Amino acid sequence: MTPLSIKNHLKFGKPNTMKKAYLFAAACLTVLVAVASLEAQTESEDLILNTESVADRQTRMAWWKEARFGMFVHWGLYSSAEGEWGEKKFVRAAEWIQKNAKIPADVYEKTMRPKFKPSADFATQWAQLAKQAGAKYVVFTNKHHEGFALHDSAQTEFDAKDFTDRDLHQEIVTALRGQGLKVGVYHSLWDWHHPDAPAGKGAVNVPGLQMADRELPNYVDYLHAQVNEITDGRYGAVDVLWLDYSKPPFQGAAWQAKKLVDLVRTNQPNVLINNRLWKNTKEQREDSKQYWFGDFSTPEQHIPATGIEGVDWETCDTLNITWGWSKHATQYKSSTELIQRLIDAVSKGGNYLLNIGPRPDGSIDPKSVERFTAIGDWMKINGESIYGTQAGPFSRLPWGRASAKVLDDGSYRLYLHVFKWPKSGELFVPGLGSIPVKGQLLGGAAIGSPEISQARGGIQITGLPTAPIHDSSTVIALDFDKAPEVAPFRVYAATDGSFTLEPADASLKGAKYHDNEMFHRSNIDSWKAQSHARFPLQVETAGTYEVQIELATHRLKSKAEFVISVGDAQHSFKVGPTGGPKQWKTIDAGTLDFPAGPVEIQLACESIEDNSQVKVAKLTLRPVK
Secondary structure (H helix, E strand, O other): OOHHHHHHHHOOOOHHHHHHHHHHHHHHOOHHHHHHHHHHOOOHHHOEEOOOOHHHHHHHHHHHHHHOEEEEEOOOHHHHHOOEEOOEEOOOOHHHHHHHOOOOHHHHHHHHHHHOOOOOOHHHHHHHHHHHHOOOEEEEEEEOOOOOEOOOOOOOOOEHHHHHOOOHHHHHHHHHHHOOOEEEEEEEOOOOOOOOOOOOOOOOOOOOOOHHHOOHHHHHHHHHHHHHHHHOOOOOOOOEEEEEOOEOOEOHHHHOHHHHHHHHHHHOOOOEEEOOOOOOOOOOOOOOOOEEOOOEEOOEOOOOEOEOOOOOEEEEEOOOOOOOOOOOOOOOOOHHHHHHHHHHHHHOOOEEEEEEOOOOOOOOOHHHHHHHHHHHHHHHHHHHHOOOOEEOOOOOEOOEEEEEEEOOOOOEEEEEEEOOOOOOOOEEEEOEOOOOOEEEEOOOOEEOHHHEEEEOOEEEEOOOOOOOOOOOOEEEEEEEOOOOOEOOOOEEOOOOOOEEEOHHHOEEEOOEEEOOOOOOOOEEEOOOOOOEEEEEEEEOOOEEEEEEEEEEEEOOOOOEEEEEEEOOEEEEEEEOOOOOOOOOEEEEEEEEEEOOEEEEEEEEEEEOOOOOEEEEEEEEEEEOO
């Protein structure tokens, strides 16, 4: 027997047999060979040729693009810890408690096993809530980084079948299909329980472990074997395989990505696989036309400010600040914020995958139920503005977002998602150069043609009710014979005459744009002398505007000098330390006189120390009364 087959025969999950199998494997193969092999792999071995035709890809992706909204579920042994280990409390990333609390695998298993007691109907609760919310697919964690599998695995005893005598994976997929939902399976590439999984420097594992004691090929074989078990058809169709995640040097070839993808595609020809076999969560790869880096990209906890051009993508997001259940995580996003984040993602051409972290027995806490129910109530009226839509034609709108779709008869429908409803009953749509043939408030009355007219570089909709149909977003559907004309992007004033300029609105020279990362802010940084950002505005009323800038600084010992200007008018100001790169402060940057019409406002750096950072998050321009 090879070392791996001995492990499989003994089912390595038992602590004693795990140690024996590991010792035997270590005697047979040194880690030096494994590491040398890993380092010797070339970039070409790390890539998979993209041989799928455009038509075949479109057919395979069609349901996912139609769906736009899914539910993510993080649930495993970690849920039973409830965000506590001893005296320590874990609010964020409760599913990482084993690593963050530095718990050895055998101690973790012994402690968590008696706590894991799933209720009889947990899977039905998940499926019913997803259906009620209007989600079209559910992705659930079959195995998270802790290594505990929900399916009945022949590779280990560290699974639900051996703990509960129930195949929980089967219960979940049966419940999901019973509600007509597509099935997505999350499977971790890491494993904190397996004795040969990546550990030590460069790896994500419990501190104190070393790769020198491990045989990576054994773990990779184990990983492939478990992926085969969940995709070989015993559980039916797998619509999405959601792998998580990679970081150098453990990416691509380290996971034997080519072999793994071939295995999955053989088992499930129509499956969609995300991009996390490589360290590439949101950007477009330069060689993605020649090579395949996943069917869709996966920005996490944020929505890209301008979408991701040329890439199918899906934002995965939390209800609060953790994926797995922690009773200490009480900072929930409001229902309105979640509805608007769903709209935001869809308006930029993406999908939205919203997570729940069920409680230890698999039941769902009332706050999660409340928010998914609220989304469902909104979707019952406005779902057509989400399902099957594409990105709207506007880069920015002062009062909300827009999505669009081409109807079966070839006509074009534009959905205006109005977050800030005009109490005046009048809505200006900047940049829209075509008059629709008809309009409709979703859940309300039709909008007649006399109420829609061309005005000041856009269209004006009048005669609207003074109160919104829905406080989170009221949707106006406008129909056109063909795609409407939309003027090049300019920032228009809000109804109070003020302008809000975001980093994504600017064209940059020298400085750099950084998209919003988890728990941070979109910003412009990497300022150097003579670098600048320019923002295009459409000013309706000439006048004097006061300028405020929201920013944060890092390693700023002496003040940096900036100039803000419009044409020949300019104002200089200095930026001092804010207290750190996450300490956002709003400073006054003076006043400027703006002429009416299309103008550009420029923010330029005159001087800044080397290695100092100024991060600009937002500019606000308010008319001086």
